[in-house]
Amino acid sequence: MAVLVGRQAPDFKASAVVNGKIEDTFTLAGLKGKYVVLFFYPLDFTFVCPTELHAFQAKLDEFRKRNAEVVGVSVDSKFCHLAWLNTSKKEGGIHGVTYPLVADLNKTISADYDVLVEGAGIAYRGLFLIDKNGIVQHQVVNALGLGRNVDEALRMLEALQHLEKYGEVCPANWTEGQKGMKPDQGGLKEWFKDK
Secondary structure: OOOOOOOEOOOOEEEEEEOOEEEEEEEOHHHOOOEEEEEEOOOOOOOHHHHHHHHHHHOHHHHHHOOEEEEEEEOOOHHHHHHHHOOOHHHOOOOOOOOOEEEOOOOHHHHHOOOEOOOOOOEOEEEEEEOOOOEEEEEEEEOOOOOOOHHHHHHHHHHHHHHHHHOOEOOOOOOOOOOOEOOOHHHHHHHHHOO
């Protein structure tokens, strides 16, 4: 698995379904100037996947309040995405999801992000936090059966923004509103002083 952290996020131009409509020229570069939570999931019309897509939708306003866009990617076609979006939640669908769902039918995006499952033709549950300059700042990849914690993705975005704003690093289990730590020995001692 390639480590993309610290590197320019691989750009792509692909078809996507955005807010229920097909867009044939969706690009990652078009989101420059915003933070991006780019996540890969195995397949439409499966089991863990709709729970994740609805969970991201439930927190979409929280991401957008922080100048971040959520983008999902799978190896399904734009037509499959649209059909799944037109299927009710009670029937295992993702009706109500409004953020972009990218069609990676030729699997090049999944390959560029090194999340393609060898021999299976689907992607692992990869998640990449990309900063406003297009640099990957965080990545995590789950096995197919392990659903993600969307709150953790939001926490990582908040930690990145805290670091950028204050120059303070975020220690273990840091959450928004807590103090950060100066990245030096004095900061470490100060952090542990009250612990």
